[in-house]
Amino acid sequence: MFTQEEKDKYMNLAIEQARIAEKQDEVPIGAIVIDPEGNVVGRGYNRRELDQDATQHAEIIAIREACDQIGYWRLVDCSIFITLEPCPMCAGAIINSRIKNVFFGAYDPKAGASGSVIDLFAVEKFNHHPEVEGGVKENETSQMLTQFFRAIRAKKKAEKLAMKNKSEE
Numbered sequence: 020m021f022t023q024e025e026k027d028k029y030m031n032l033a034i035e036q037a038r039i040a041e042k043q044d045e046v047p048i049g050a051i052v053i054d055p056e057g058n059v060v061g062r063g064y065n066r067r068e069l070d071q072d073a074t075q076h077a078e079i080i081a082i083r084e085a086c087d088q089i090g091y092w093r094l095v096d097c098s099i100f101i102t103l104e105p106c107p108m109c110a111g112a113i114i115n116s117r118i119k120n121v122f123f124g125a126y127d128p129k130a131g132a133s134g135s136v137i138d139l140f141a142v143e144k145f146n147h148h149p150e151v152e153g154g155v156k157e158n159e160t161s162q163m164l165t166q167f168f169r170a171i172r173a174k175k176k177a178e179k180l181a182m183k184n185k186s187e188e
């Protein structure tokens with residue numbers, strides 16, 4: 020199993036991915052896949068806006084890269100670190116790829132499929148049940164999101180104000 024130090028280290032790599040998204044005005048969400056030896060075999064960040072593709076979530080991109088690297092669709096004994104609780108699509112991809120351990124940072128009350136809205140990992144009838152730990156570096160990962168949305172709201176407000184001032188000139 021992972022020590023706290025290892026969990027923090029890998030979550031930091033997922034946060035690094037999220038920061039790449041943020042720099043491109045994407046909602047900052049990042050994911051990495053680790054093989055059983057502890058090597059990073061997949062990386063991904065949210066690219067929904069960049070690609071205008073609803074399926075381009077960080078986890079999907081990281082899982083695709085890992086399957087490609089390993090050369091097999093089963094990510095046996097692999098782990099995924101995600102900055103945000105996975106949505107139903109990504110939880111489905113995690114189940115389908117047989118990932119063993121799931122670690123996520125912030126909880127997502129609006130779309131989380133690991134307990135917040137629904138818990139797909141706990142559905143007994145599915146044939147695969149990863150081990151899940153939420154709240155890894157929770158403060159940092161949730162603050163990254165709140166700060167991003169706060170900045171967007173401030174930007175919109177400033178734009179509105181600029182428009183208003185312009186029309187009053």
Ligand SMILES: [Zn+2]
Pocket residue numbers: 076077078105106107108109110
């Ligand atoms: Zn997702």
